[in-house]
Amino acid sequence: MERAQLLDEYIDVYMKSLKYLDSFVSEPAMKYKLSFEQYLIMHDIAHQSHVTLARIADKRGVTRSAISRQIKVLLKLDYIYQQQDEKDHRRQFLHLTPRGSKIEAILAKAAEDRFSGWIDIFGEDRAMDLLQFIRAFSEAANLENKSRNL
Structure with a gap:
């Protein structure tokens, strides 16, 4: 398969299936x-302690103002x-309200149920293979991005 055709296939797969990953939540x-x-x-806040706007921005690799708008x-x-x-009055920790906790739990369960359905269809081995490939792809893309910015 030619590289141009392979690129077209990747784009097609992305448009038809990988975008679905975003929509499942x-x-x-x-x-x-x-x-x-x-x-x-909300998921980060529910499952981590001492969550701050800056910590979320750093984790996601986005600006603080982008996270601020979401918050x-x-x-x-x-x-x-x-x-x-x-200890540091300039820093604000984020917490879920009771309502937020309830909604986060509902959405986490919905995502887990949908993902479990995929695991049931494809099996854990294929899911792990896909995850490893996506991680390797992401690392390679990040390295390429960094080398372009030098």
Whole structure:
């Protein structure tokens, strides 16, 4: 297969299937007026301690202002609240409200159920192979990106 044809095949697969990975959480999240990114922030808050806006931005490799916009929506929806760090008053820790905890749990269960269905169809070995390939691809893409920026 020629490289140009291979590229076309990759694009086709992306458009028809890999984009679905985003929608498996974002569809259920829309019911609660959440984007996929906002759900991920809530998920981080639910499963980590001492979560801050800066920590999320660093983890995602995006600007603090991008995360700030998402957090403003979550605050307005009463899904999260901020609590000042007693040791460093400039830092705000993020926490889920009771309502936010309930919604995050519902969405996490929906994502887990959908993902489990895929595992049942394809098996854990193929799922692990795919995950390893995606990680290797991501690492190679990041290295290429860094070398371009030098």
